[in-house]
Amino acid sequence: MAQNIPELYGSLVFNDKVMRSKLPKDMYKALKKTIESGTHLELDVANSVAVAMKEWATDITGIHQRRNPLHSYSILLLQRRSS
Secondary structure: OOOOHHHHOOOOOOOHHHHHHHOOHHHHHHHHHHHHHOOOOOHHHHHHHHHHHHHHHHHHHOOOOOOOHHHHHHHHHHHHHHO
16 A cells, blocks of 8 residues: 555544634534534534535545535545555
């Protein structure tokens, strides 16, 4: 395998660092408050997260013309595992 396992493991995760960079500041703060307090997730926050996650998945696959970016993400993971 060309890459070190620790470098590869967790490299394609929509984690806090990614959320902070992709979400609008107010949506990020609202999401963190929801996670920390365990309160109800507001619809506008959920929609913002969904859009950011879709854009992120499209960005990491480098495929912008696919209809389903999560499918492309799955293909990318399978390709990385087989190499």
